[in-house]
Each structure stands twice: as C-alpha cells, then as structure tokens.
Amino acid sequence: MAVSKKKSSPKKTKAVGRPTKDNGVNVKEALIQAGVELLENTSLEDISLRKVAAHAGVSHVACYHHFENKHALFSAIAEIGFQRYFETYQKELEKTDQDFKGRYRALGWTYFQFIMTNRQFARIMFGGTGVDAKTHPTLLAVSRRTYRQLHEIIRMGQNLGHLEKGNTREKTLASWAMIHGIAMLFLEGRLQMKNDIQEMEKFIQTVTEYAFIGMKSK
Template identity: 80%
Template sequence: MVAKKQKGKSKTTPRVGRPNKINSVNVREALIQAGVSLLETTSLEEISLRKVAAKAGVSHVASYHHFENKHALFSAIAEIGFQKYFEAYQIELQKTEQDFKGRYRALGWTYFQFIMNNRQFARIMFGGMGVESNLSPTLSSVSRRTYRQLHEIIRMGQNLGYLEKGQTREKTLASWAMIHGIAMLFLEGRLQMKNDINEMEKFIQTVTEYAYNGMKT
C-alpha cells in the first residue's frame, strides 16, 4: 500500500545554527556598518561587539560568528577607512597638476584632511587600537598601498630630476614621517587648526614642500 500524500504545502523545519551564506554576508556587512555608525557618537574605548550587534539589530552571539573580538571588527572597519582615503586622494588629484609636485602636494593634503575629518577612523588605521594588520591579509595589503603610493611618487621625482637619486625607501619613510607627524600634532591638539581652510591647506603644503626640498638634487 502506498501512503497518500497530504494535500497542501508541506511544512519545513526551520534551520538551526549559523545563517546561510547570503544571510551571513548580510549580517557581517550590517555589523561593519553599525560599527562605522557608532564611530560618530562613541569613543573607540567604549565600542564593544555587544553595542555593535545591538546597533545592527542582530544577536550578540551572532556577532561572534563573524568577528572574534572588537579588534577583528576594527580591522574590517580599517579596510573601509583606507578605501575612503584612496578615493579622497583621487578626487584631490583631479584638482592639481598630476606631475611630481602636484601628486606630492595632493597626497600630503589628502592625508592630513582625511585624518582630521575622520579622527576615529584614523585612530583605528594608524593608531593601533589592537588592530594587527598582519593577521588580516586584506587589511595588510590595503594598508601597504599607502606606502607604495608615496614610494611611487618619490621614485617619479627622482626619475624626473626633482629629487636626488638613491635611498628611495629612506626618502619615502622621511616624507611619510613628516606628513603623518604634522597630522598627529593637530589630531592630538598640540597645534590648533586655522579657521580658513585655504590658509590651512597652504600651511600643510608648505610643510610638505620642506620635506621634498631636503631631498632635492
């Protein structure tokens, strides 16, 4: 005897455990965006996975399916920060001559503006906060791009005769140290921002020019 099939739609038993791949991606993205949103109102020290999960509208337990701790979340946020920085540099580059001096000045001004306008991002990207880029291949790659970007500009200056040839790595690090250092002095309040944005830009460009003037032939 063959058993009769029941009429109507068969009931399905809901899956228990981790969300499927599509939902998993959505949850991870929601957590990252919630973390980015919290940066606007909450200090880094006060941000926790529990707060991020609540902001994203997911359970605290679900957050651990995607991030081991808040530093792992910060790594994902740092990746977004670097992408925002690169996009800002491309926009700034369109406003100037794309020769050596134009690229060098655009990079210095973009770097400074990004840090001052995205202070929480900057602290995650450049200030530590327990973020270990070597544990995240994607973050490690995107963070090294900032160095390679400046390294290429320095090499360009050397090839065009603006800078003395040789010790490209040392010249790149010296430039980065000066640009990053001046940004940190403002970020930490040791130097005060000027009210006029044009004066501020002129000041930063003057500082960056001192950096490459010392490397001239």
C-alpha cells in the same frame, strides 16, 4: 457529532529593521556598517561587540560568529578607512597629470584632511587599538597600497630630476613621517586648526614642502 475546527497557526511576520542572518542578508557587512556609525559619536574605548550587535539589530551571538573580538571588527573598519583614503587621493591625482610637485602637495593635504575629518578611523588605521595588520591579510594589502602611492610619487620625482636618485624607500618613509607627524599633532590637540581653510591648506603644504626641499636634486 460536531467536527472540531483545527486552529490555524498564526502567520509569521517578517522582522523589520536591519536585516539579520535568518533572512539571508550579509550580517557581517551590517555589523561593519553599525561599527562605522557608532564611531561617529562613540569613543573607541566604549565600543563593544554587544553594542555593535544591538545597533545592527542582530544578536550578539551572530556578532561573535563573524568577529572573535572587537579588534577583529576594528581591522575590518580600518580596511574601509584605508580604502576611503585611497579613493579620495585617487580623485586628487586626476587633477595633477604628471606634475610631481602637485602630486606631492596633494598627497600631504589629502592625508591631513582625511585624518582630521575621520578622526576615529585614523585612530584605528594607525594603531593604538590592538589591531595588527599582519594578522589580517586584506587590511595589510590595502594599507600597503597607500604606502605605494607615496613611493611612486617619490620615484616620479627622481625620474623627473626633482629629487636625488637613490634611497627611494628612505625618502618615502621620511615624507610619510613628516606628513603623518604633523597630522597627529593636530589630531592630538598639540596644534590648533586655523579657521580659514585656505590658510590651513597653505600651512600644511608649506610643512610638506620642507620634506621635499631636503630631498631636492642638487
């Protein structure tokens, strides 16, 4: 009697492309990266968790496992944005030593450049998308760190005699409002960018200095 051969089951092939939850890779990081990549050419309004999941190469079920809605994803992306800005400005600080004016000007120009070259990040970082930093502790921590940078510069100016003593918080907020406000005017198209980058830098630094002049020590 002939013995029937048992058919061997076909070998499973590993999935190619982006790593998924099934092979033990951090899917959350892959989803955040996919969201960042989509921001380069997709408006915030058109981004959905399904689109992010598809771009990351994972199921939309896996996406909802990590982010309950797109605002939760945006908060994670905003955290990356603040971290990138923080690292960018830290590099500028290394060039200024204990020079108050240099640090103050560098902050204004770095802040402006970051917003203009990371427009979608800026929209997420500074509101308008439903992201509430208070409900995301890590985002709140990194966003406050960027505020403390400016606060420390204002305090340095006071200690060195460049700025009047007292009201450090109010002076910090006034400086931030000036720098952020001018950046938003350009971001929203109310003001047009100049073609010459050096001319643009000089313009931003001049505007920034007006905030400084109003706080100068008499």
